[in-house]
Amino acid sequence: MDFSLSEEQTQIQQVARDFARNEILPRAAHYDETAEFPTPIVNQARELGFTALNVPVEFGGAGLGALEIAIVAEELAYACAGICTCITLNSLIADAVDLGCNENQKKRAYEILSKGFGAYCLTEPGAGSDAAALATRAERTERGYRLNGSKTWISHAPQAEIMVVFAKTDTDKAHQGISAFLVDPKAPGVNVGKPLPKMGQKASPCAEVTFDNVELEKEALMGAEGEGFKLAMKVFDRSRPMVASVGVGVSRRCLEEATRYATQRKTMGVPIASHQAVGFKLAEMGMKTEAARQLVRLAAWKLESGKNCTLEAAYAKAFAADTAMESAIEAVQVFGGYGYSKEYPAEKLMRDAKVLQIYEGTSEIQRAIMTRELTKLYGAR
Numbered sequence: 119m120d121f122s123l124s125e126e127q128t129q130i131q132q133v134a135r136d137f138a139r140n141e142i143l144p145r146a147a148h149y150d151e152t153a154e155f156p157t158p159i160v161n162q163a164r165e166l167g168f169t170a171l172n173v174p175v176e177f178g179g180a181g182l183g184a185l186e187i188a189i190v191a192e193e194l195a196y197a198c199a200g201i202c203t204c205i206t207l208n209s210l211i212a213d214a215v216d217l218g219c220n221e222n223q224k225k226r227a228y229e230i231l232s233k234g235f236g237a238y239c240l241t242e243p244g245a246g247s248d249a250a251a252l253a254t255r256a257e258r259t260e261r262g263y264r265l266n267g268s269k270t271w272i273s274h275a276p277q278a279e280i281m282v283v284f285a286k287t288d289t290d291k292a293h294q295g296i297s298a299f300l301v302d303p304k305a306p307g308v309n310v311g312k313p314l315p316k317m318g319q320k321a322s323p324c325a326e327v328t329f330d331n332v333e334l335e336k337e338a339l340m341g342a343e344g345e346g347f348k349l350a351m352k353v354f355d356r357s358r359p360m361v362a363s364v365g366v367g368v369s370r371r372c373l374e375e376a377t378r379y380a381t382q383r384k385t386m387g388v389p390i391a392s393h394q395a396v397g398f399k400l401a402e403m404g405m406k407t408e409a410a411r412q413l414v415r416l417a418a419w420k421l422e423s424g425k426n427c428t429l430e431a432a433y434a435k436a437f438a439a440d441t442a443m444e445s446a447i448e449a450v451q452v453f454g455g456y457g458y459s460k461e462y463p464a465e466k467l468m469r470d471a472k473v474l475q476i477y478e479g480t481s482e483i484q485r486a487i488m489t490r491e492l493t494k495l496y497g498a499r
């Protein structure tokens with residue numbers, strides 16, 4: 119077994135690392151403070167192909183695989199998880215396009231994603247973890263469908279030029295009644311709200327989106343009616359290793375910041391890292407960051423090999439998100455009073471880490487997925 123990265127993967131890692139350290143790190147505090155969208159950084163990232171990581175090369179994307187995407191996400195998130203989300207979110211929409219669209223739809227969607235932004239509209243005010251409970255409706259009309267309903271927490275809704283929207287085409291059914299549509303945010307009846315104020319990852323805006331009698335052509339439907347829920351779950355199998363990798367990046371940053379501080383700060387005449395209670399925090403961070411990275415790479419490898427990776431993607435997402443949060447809490451503790459200060463990086467890391475346990479399926483939902491998959495594998499028959 120060979121754990122080393124290929125020459126090409128090492129190069130991609132180096133480009134992402136340099137970009138993160140030179141362009142994101144110095145400006146991260148500004149975007150956290152102002153909650154502005156980091157347009158200049160995202161434009162630079164686009165030149166490197168990072169905003170269209172998995173869009174095929176023939177459509178202007180970077181055409182990268184799951185492992186390479188994870189490598190890039192770890193590096194960008196090390197510098198700022200919020201700006202990383204701004205840069206990499208398109209890969210979630212591109213996954214939906216790849217899995218659910220026909221050739222005409224792909225051409226249109228990929229061209230938009232390689233130059234601009236997309237949004238993934240699943241969550242509603244009354245339906246998050248329980249996606250089957252969503253209430254947005256797509257009624258059939260002569261020309262296609264009429265869309266009504268509202269979504270919330272939609273990342274990059276204010277920037278989006280294309281939306282993947284999940285709606286019920288059959289309200290008598292739960293999962294099987296859901297279909298997916300490609301929607302133009304400029305269509306009459308689509309309204310995007312103001313960015314929602316939030317705790318962390320402030321550079322990455324989320325907003326409510328409402329659909330008020332939005333007329334869709336038949337060609338807006340992705341795949342067949344009733345296939346939306348399955349599509350959403352398949353997309354998450356692909357996107358969760360990348361989100362997990364954001365957790366790895368955050369946790370690695372916590373480890374490095376806390377270790378640097380713990381070897382400089384002295385109490386009782388010695389660096390605080392020499393106190394076992396502090397040193398062991400660094401040990402836990404190091405051990406769990408590496409374990410999270412390996413879970414990400416296992417899930418990415420299974421994905422790339424065409425194997426089912428639902429279980430491994432859930433392992434990676436929950437473990438890396440929980441590790442990022444734990445490392446951030448401990449980093450604040452290692453910094454003592456300074457950990458609580460905005461002058462030091464630990465408090466931002468803690469605010470940025472928290473949402474990793476919530477979006478793309480909460481840590482509880484990941485454990486529910488693991489339970490389901492494990493009972494399929496090992497349950498008594």
Ligand SMILES: Cc1cc2nc3c(=O)[nH]c(=O)nc-3n(C[C@H](O)[C@H](O)[C@H](O)COP(=O)(O)OP(=O)(O)OC[C@H]3O[C@@H](n4cnc5c(N)ncnc54)[C@H](O)[C@@H]3O)c2cc1C
Nearest residue numbers: 238239240241245246247271272273476477478479480482
């Ligand atoms: C910053 C941010 C960005 C987001 N971006 C997007 C986006 O771009 N697109 C999008 O569609 N959504 C997005 N979301 C929404 C996100 O995916 C949901 O918030 C998430 O799935 C949880 O849903 P909920 O908020 O409705 O919580 P709920 O589902 O109401 O859950 C509340 C609590 O109950 C727990 N819980 C619920 N059901 C179960 C169960 N069966 N077993 C055990 N525990 C359970 C949950 O784990 C959680 O702790 C984003 C959210 C945030 C905060």
